[in-house]
Amino acid sequence: MNAIPTPLKPTDHLLDAVATELAWSEARKRSLQRTLQALFREHLLNRDQLITEGAGSWLPLWSQQGVLRFEGLSLGRIGDCRLTGSVSYYPTGERPQPVTHAAALLACVAPSLPGRGEDLQRLVHELDNSLANDVLCLAYRRTWAQSLRAELGGADAYFIAALRRAGHANPALLLEQWGTLGHPWHPTFKTKLGLSADEVLALSPEFQPTLRVPLAAIRADKARTTFAAGDGDYAAWFAHHFPASAQRWEAALARLGERAADWLPLPLHPFQARKVIPRKFAAEIAHGDLLLLDGVGLDATPTMSFRTVVPAGSPALPHLKLPVSLRLTSVQRTVSPKSTVMGPRITRLLAAILEREHGFGGTLDIVREDVGLHYIDPQDDDDRARHLAILYRANPMAKADRGRFPVPVGALFAESPFSGRPLATELVALAHGDHAAGAVAYFGRHARTVLTALLSAYLVYGIAFEAHQQNSFIMLDDGYAPVQLLARDFGDLRIHGPTLRRAGLALDAYRAGFTVYDDDEPVRDKLLHAVLLCHLSELALLLAHAYGHPEHHFWDVLRRTMDDVFADLRARVHERRWQAEREALLAHDWPAKSFLRMRLLDTSDDVHGTMPNPLA
Structure with missing residues (x-):
């Protein structure tokens, strides 16, 4: 067993020293939790071998004859990991060693990981970079939160309500920047290789x-x-x-x-x-x-x-x-x-569909991508041309009016600068009351809006939006209830060609093998990962933990809502497709994107494992 490495610290003098020290502790925990989650979720550690006694859990590491001990570890239906205590490594015949950050954890389990030694060292470097950048982010947020409380606090108990009423020039943008906390599944969620600490501060949202x-x-x-x-x-x-x-x-x-x-x-x-x-x-x-x-x-x-x-x-x-x-x-x-x-x-295609369908009962709208430009490489080298291009996208705030207000879904997972609780709890309180029953009611309305919009597009037209937290806005009405999904970023949107053609429409693909697929699996995988896992399932877990309410209440709501939307659409979908998609989404195992394996293999191509269907 190699010595557990100490991660590099960021440039502490750039921000307040006390805030940086507090952020350093919190960032270590975040990095450790997400890496441990990926190890279990991607079956690089076997959860079936955990031995739990009270609040403690032991995991034998057979390949190196050692044991990991976790305090306050719990693993959920979609491989989500909660860790409220410490992690220690017990090498055989040696004193236990504390495991305080992601790189240290990887050093403990290195013999069990795929890839070569240099791949692991590269990943450790990426994890250390992510950790250092997260420290900068968390330290800055403490001062920023104080500023927001001073600017907006007072009459309103809730940050989102105060922001909506304050006449801020671009509240959706402020919420985007406040909500930039990183992908919920990525161990390297803050990695920015090639930037100094000064450049991270100068360029990051x-x-x-x-x-x-x-x-x-x-x-x-x-x-x-x-x-x-x-x-x-x-x-x-x-x-x-x-x-x-x-x-x-x-x-x-x-x-x-x-x-x-x-x-x-x-x-x-x-x-x-x-x-x-x-x-x-x-x-x-x-x-x-x-x-x-x-x-x-x-x-x-x-x-x-x-x-x-x-x-x-x-x-x-x-x-x-x-x-x-x-x-x-x-x-x-x-x-x-x-x-x-x-x-x-x-x-252009989506605009025609939305006009035809009246936005699927007003539940779906898009952030248009109106103009694109790219350099024409003389050798037709797209890998070179992609460094010299631009895409112009409509402004989400242009969709706001007196009755509707766009909130980036990713921001719902950030803590309120007023209360320190997740911003999603503010929507629960404003729309239904700040209690567990209100959380279930809010989630039901949110899920119904999202699934009506996106399952309709998928089942009737074969379109799978990449509507994860960063690519989605939830439009709120006057009472802060979710009424519409505003979807953006069509770079990895996928379309099932036979279903689109059955609807009497076509799309000219840039190149064969991109965007439009004859096989339904890659299209369904996009819907499952982006929408059902990274968006709706993560929101269900957030609310369950925020209100201390059993998770099954939220899974039950999600399943019932999917059942209802499938039933509503049955007459519009070919029977064989309807049955196959319902089985795939509600009964069969789900694909799970393996981000840690992708980094260990140094590939940007999707690598998928499977997980038991949480709705089965």
Whole structure:
């Protein structure tokens, strides 16, 4: 057994020392819990071998003749892990060693893990990086929470209600940034490889930064543009939405003796402009196909998605989804040519369906992806072109009105800066009363809204949205009840081709094997993982634990609601498909995405295991 490593600390002087020390303790616990959860969920540790005595549990590690001891460990129906106490490792014949963070845990179980030694060391580095970044996040949130209480506290007992009534310019954006706590299943949920601590603070949404987004110029015949509305004039569209920036851009071109008509404006993420473009596209710059203009840009701030930014924090202007050639969480967050083409095409298809279906009773709407642009690589190399692209997405706040208010689902899992309890409990209290029965009632309304929207799209049209916590907004009515799902990000939306064609519709795929599938399994897997597991199941668990209420009450609600929605849709779905999908969702085992195995194998391709169906 190797010595348990000590993780690297972040640059503590960047934030208040006391807040950093408290954050360090909390971040260690979060990192340890999520890694332990992944080990059990992905069957890298065998939960059947746990020996539990009172509050303590023992797990023999046969390959290294040692034992792990857990205090306050519980494992739930979907492999969710709760850990309220300490973890210790007992090597045979040696003194026990405390296990306080994820890298230490991996060192204990290393002989049981797949991959090579260098893969494990790379994963340890990613976990340490995630931990250091989480410390920065948690330390900053303490001061930020104090500021929010001072600004909004007083008349309202609930943060969401106070924010809704305060006249804030863009409350959905504030909630996105406040809710940036990382993917609930990822052990490396805060990994940002390639950034210093200063850069993490300067670029990440959880620190509310203002970014200066440079405007480059790309030769018009070297880029492909796609519009949801069909044909369009990209330069005119950009000038309409960003007139001041377009004027400065044209003036910069004129100073270089260039005609604006020969070029297209291309916003770049500031990291990309400094660190990637000058090197990766040096040939294009040298040949005069790409111009990096001095002093031309626009101010923006990031959303829950690091690479998607909001110009001037506006509640109306389009969001900019920009490539960032960094490994964030687990993959490089670039913008593929496929996304820039298919985003607008899918938007057009979805808009037609929503019009035909009246939004499935008003339960579903979308955040449109109206315009995409990508560089045309001379070798048709999409892996290179994805570093020089942009996708323009509608602003979610544009859907708000006096009666409806968008809340990012991911923010519901963050603690309220007023009470320290999950924000979801505020919606429970506002809509139904702050008690267990209210939590069950709220969850039933939330689940009914989401499943009516997304099962209708899936069963009738074969469309599986990637509507996990980050990609979903829940629209609240005047009484804070959920009435509509607002879905965004169509980059990994999947469609069952035969079902779409049966509905009399078609979608021209960017390339065979992407987006549209003849097999139903990859489409169903997307719905199961994103919607049923990462969204609805996680919300059920959050509410059960927040109110100390037995989980089965929430699982029962989810199953009944799915049964009801299936029954409502039966007449509209081919009988064989209806029966097969009902069995798959309500009776058969579910696929479970294996994030830890993916990192150990160093792949961005999905790796799936299985889990018992929590609704069976």
